[in-house]
Amino acid sequence: MVSEKQESLLSVDDAADSIGVTKQTVTRLIREEKLPAQKVGNKWVLREEALRDYMRDNNLVPEPKDHGCLMSEKPGIVALSFFSGALGLDLGMEAAGIEPLLYCENDRKCRMTIQAMRPQGALIGDINQYSATEILQMAGLESDAKVDVMFGGPPCQAFSTAGARRAFDDARGNVFLKYLELASEIKPTYLVIENVRGLLSAPYAVERHGQPVKGGALHVILRKLEEAGYSVSFNLYNAANFGAPQIRERVVLIGKRGESKAPYLTPTHECDGQHGLPPWKTFGEAVGDLKARPMQHTDFPEKRLKYFRMLKEGEYWKDLPVAVQRDAMGKAFELSGGKTGFYRRIRFDRPSPTLVTSPTMPATDLCHPTEDRPLSVEEYKRVQGFPDDWRICGNVADMYKQIGNAVPVALGEAIGRAIIGDMNGDEPDERFADFRHSRYRLTNDETWQAPVAR
Template identity: 40%
Template structure:
């Protein structure tokens, strides 16, 4: 397989567990390249930005020919689709990395491809409109400003590859990873083999005869470090975290300390569940951020007064203890946090392997579909946009906001809808306040 956007190689290690061999890595970050070379000194690495790499260069370095029996895998940089920040989506140069993944697949014609990204890719807008420019006094949303408009473009691009493509939103905890981490997975088959999204092997409480989710205790509970490597806890955070019990966060602070601890975020409408967060022993970890040592993205050890160490971070992502990370402390946290959990990569590899060995049941080419009906319903019924909560809307009354909602809704209903897996009666799309989405937005980020 050819690995694009390789990073610390979490996805690749999982695919190797399933029986594939990485023959080439493409990565632009110097410290991630150093990590690859530290662990796989003989593996060819193209240390360039994907925008400057040609398909001919990739095939030559990998020793492969276009249309051969190999896999292309990777996760284009996901910041553009995250709910954190401005969500510039495909208008952001980072969003165009998806286009380069598609370009490499189109030109090399692998037997299969696997692409992963954040779940925010499902709801990102093609064009970002600032919150203070939505609502009464502003024009209705254009189609490209609606939530989900970027995903429609992504689907069209993938259809253009003339592969059979299956996609779904997967929780890595359902595949034995000690971490609740949602990733959007696309699996493509050049020859139309009926590749299927892997079925879960675990469930929250062992429902359905599956194994229960893997916990933090199982990942790091018996693991001891004399001098844990990582960022120490700053005194400004330590004075609050000492009051947070196992599995708690800022809400467990004494009432008189909460506003002081959160500062301006205390009255903001965004997600706040990550502030001063301490892990629970007997649950999976939340999704690992790239900076677990800041108050807004804190992942504190269940009992020790410190952020998770680099080795603990790696264990939660299921990297082997023998895997070495190069670079600064912050870079190593970032490489690990950005990686795909190895166990999820293994499940993806097993799905590709099963399709590879399939001898019947071909599917139509140029199709992008999911068998997850619940996901389809959520996508069709999601809000068109998000407005500031009432307390941040200025002087305009609720009736004015209702009118703006109605104009936006009618404009949307008159436009051509997204037809993939559309039910007989399409639910009305809503414009919704951001306030009820605090937790889900933080989870997306």
């Protein structure tokens, strides 16, 4: 008979599975005496209580296993969320009235966040491991159930202008194709795809072309959606136009089954006041009442911090004394382009620049306007629209990454409102027919030119 004492002991593998790290990491934590353990024979074992204490102290929850929907009552609109991350898009959709039955996310720390904040929804991992039938089952739906909305932002690195841009030849691009395949089988009335601006120009080889052509990836996506029975509207949207205190431009495609297209999103704010809307929300408005609260943040290394101390609100490396610019920039000094992200202090009276996964990366610095530190996790949450009490699991770096990768909640709500309005038969507001959603040209389904004949 196994004693109660023996039952409470966990192996290194068990601990690694629970906290979402490798067993080598657990062994290191034990040797550094950060995780209490003892040796039994030649193996380390841990008490459950010690592991619980470690997870509490390090903002972790046990990594959840894939599980079905636990909701006792199903929402009136049947929706499924993919590439869910920290649930920024989901929170926006919820605010509009669209609550998903299922979340799909493979990242361990994001899965912990989802489990901590939305444990009743179904949760699945690798999208490639599930069929359409299995996904519906996990969501608590019959195999022939009508799904109203599928939404998600497939990993964008394959299309980012900052990356190698391998599009569908990248494993992350392939999950994009899997998402489209599932949509063609599940047949939601509306299909939402959120992605980076680079999707508009990402090269890919298409029929009758031996070499990749600019915009080929989007051409492939549009063709597949058309073959699946969708009419597609898309645009490049600045989240600031929907109430986010952040300049963040993202492509949003909305596929609608049938011959009619979904409308463009309706703005709520604007930069220049031409349409009588309120001005963009500023960083100062978003974070003004956080001053007295404790802040979690990383720090700039001292060798860089000394240059930040020379800069005022809204300044960047070119505002440093000329004599120190080359020393501050190092090899980057010789790079072409504006390099506006180097040694950048943001402004209180403007929306924040696009949040990135770390505010201390040299080319995309996000320094507080007046304090000698990066933006804090709490400020990141305000800028993206997460509630103050929204738990993001993991350490500070994990939190920055999850929040920085998220869709601004305000943009998600605008997407949800557009879909709800179209469901209700609302006509688009003609006041915004000429609204400039982005600073770029040729960025919507009416003006974007496919590189080859459709």
